[in-house]
Amino acid sequence: MIGRHLIEPRDCSVEELEGIFQLAEKIIEAPETYAEACKGKLLATLFYEPSTRTRFSFEAAMLRLGGSIIGFDDPNASSAAKGETLSDTIRTICAYADAIVMRHPREGSAKLAAESSDKPLINAGDGGHQHPxxxxxxxxxxxxxxxxxxxxxxxxxxxxxxxxxxxxxxxxxxxxxxxxxxxxxxxxxxxxxxxxxxxxxxxxxxxxxxxxxxxxxxxxxxxxxxxxxxxxxxxxxxxxxxxxxxxxxxxxxxxxxxxxxxxxxxxxxxxxxxxDPRAKYFEQAHYGMIVRMALLMKVLGVKEND
Amino acid sequence: MINVSKLKKGLVIDHIAAGSGYRIFRQLKLDELNDVVILMRNVPSRKMGKKDVIKIENHINLDLEVLGLIDPHATINVIENGNRAKKIALVLPKRVEGILKCKNPRCITQYEKVEAPVFYLANEEEKTYRCSYCDSPTQFEGGE
Structure with a gap:
């Protein structure tokens, strides 16, 4: 999955998903093994609308892999406020970062952004459209x-x-x-x-x-x-x-x-x-970070030390 | 009945649903051609009752996507030396580029410039297409 975009869930085959989940399982078992898996890699988190939960989940995932992050969560502070097009912003960010995570209020924005991105772009929600x-x-x-x-x-x-x-x-x-x-x-x-x-x-x-x-x-x-x-x-x-x-x-x-x-x-x-032990929604949030760690490793193509 | 003479060389777009001829004429920008072009409306037809026909006295490149989109049941006859040399049947295109515009007010294409947005056929009977960006359905009306 090196270099691949993730715009909607079905961009991954069932086999690729299984690969992500198997890696996630290994991360759960021995998180310390992966503490430097993404060392030297830089993730850009572009949040054109606020979403604390999703942004923290991605940023925590990258930091726990030893990688670094840059980004914004207030579009007024970004060049979009100066009228820059989405594709120009993405092209510029590609010159700095190794992967991009983007959340945007407009439906279909992730696909449009991916068209200008030569680095893997992960859709972190494009309006009411997709949130893979x-x-x-x-x-x-x-x-x-x-x-x-x-x-x-x-x-x-x-x-x-x-x-x-x-x-x-x-x-x-x-x-x-x-x-x-x-x-x-x-x-x-x-x-x-x-x-x-x-x-x-x-x-x-x-x-x-x-x-x-x-x-x-x-x-x-x-x-x-x-x-x-x-x-x-x-x-x-x-x-x-x-x-x-x-x-x-x-x-x-x-x-x-x-x-x-x-x-x-x-x-x-x-x-x-x-x-109730059957309530798993807070565990779900933890799995959210783990699966993002596995996904980032896959798209960045870093070594998965078996 | 008005008589229009037979073409020696050119294209005949036949079996156009009555009323769609003018739309096709406009969408294909036939008014910009320097060739002889005839739009016939409400021509009696055994099969269709009434139909529209367009004749063009030259072999031009027609946008078959646009034609298929407006009237997939129309046919194109290529005329050489006064005879039909070829007949082209139209189909509703599976993918159209740069013809449709997304109507979803929340779609990114309403805010960012996209040169030739792509749409995919979603429902043949209803002529519904889906925006390749936001997946919203759009029906082709072709009036503009």
Missing amino acids: TQTLTDLLTIRQEKGRLENLTIGVCGDLKFGRTIHSLIRAMDRYAGIRFVFISPDELQLPSYVKDEITYASYEETKNLEAVMGELDILYMSRVQRERFVSEEEYLRLKDIYVLDAEKMKKAKPDAMILHPLPRVNEISVEVDQ
């Missing part, structure tokens, strides 16, 4: 915590209409064998038909009732109803707390079920669930 390292995070969490990516019943709950991490997760998991999805949402926030049409291998069913399906799920992926996606505040207020996962509902879950959430959460997972 979130998907890698979700997959690594499932693989590590369940021991497999096949033969799973995955409940996806909440805003299935606008949730881009959910759409990516569905597309990514559809490539593994024996996957069954249970889509749990109110009518207003159902999974769009263009996402359903793309499901090739998995089977799926749709329901409004979370409690009724709790006992069937190996994984429950909760998501936030995002205020910014609603035109009407009234509609948002009506739907925002439609699903709240609490200790009562957890009683119905399988003993080895796993609760995931891309974070930040609002009310959809009650704080009491955090103590």
Whole structure:
């Protein structure tokens, strides 16, 4: 994967993903082995909109590999404020850095930027479009915590209409064998038909009732109803707390079920669930950094000392 | 009935859906040619009821992508010595470059200059294309 861009999750084949996950597993087992893996390498983090979580995750990943970082998280402080085009900014950064991580509010910006980049460019979110390292995070969490990516019943709950991490997760998991999805949402926030049409291998069913399906799920992926996606505040207020996962509902879950959430959460997972060993969303954040370490090593082509 | 004489050498764009002829005329910029060009509208047709036909008295390079996009059912006849030398059937192009513009207000192509944006065919029946940058669907209207 040396020199490759990562714009959307499907830029990686299932085999390439497995390579990333195997390396991630080695990093988890012996992180000290990789403390200087990226020594002398420089990562540029270009954040045209703030995202503390994703930026910290990438920067922590690079620093833990012994690499260095430059970047900005306020576009007003960058040359974009002077009217420089995105492609000129990228060409300039390529003269300094070995790899680029970019977050930008406009959809499709990552692909446009990659066209001007001769260094690997990783999309850290382009508006409501793609956020591939979130998907890698979700997959690594499932693989590590369940021991497999096949033969799973995955409940996806909440805003299935606008949730881009959910759409990516569905597309990514559809490539593994024996996957069954249970889509749990109110009518207003159902999974769009263009996402359903793309499901090739998995089977799926749709329901409004979370409690009724709790006992069937190996994984429950909760998501936030995002205020910014609603035109009407009234509609948002009506739907925002439609699903709240609490200790009562957890009683119905399988003993080895796993609760995931891309974070930040609002009310959809009650704080009491955090103590439940089946709640894995904070581990998920840790896996997010690990998978970014593995990805950076892959695209930079550094030695993976076996 | 108005009679238009047979072409000796040139191109006939036939079986254009009635009403689309003028659009094709404009999109192909036939008004900029120095050759004889005839646009016939509402010509009686056995198969189609009514159709539009365009005749061009020269062999020019036609943009088949644009033509396929506006009317994939039209046909092109290449005329040599008064006879049809070749017939070209059109298809809806799988990929178009520089013809469509993304309508998604959040797409990067609305903010940064992209010389020839690429679109991929998403749904043949609905003539829907997807922006290669933001993946938003766009339907070809071709009116502008």
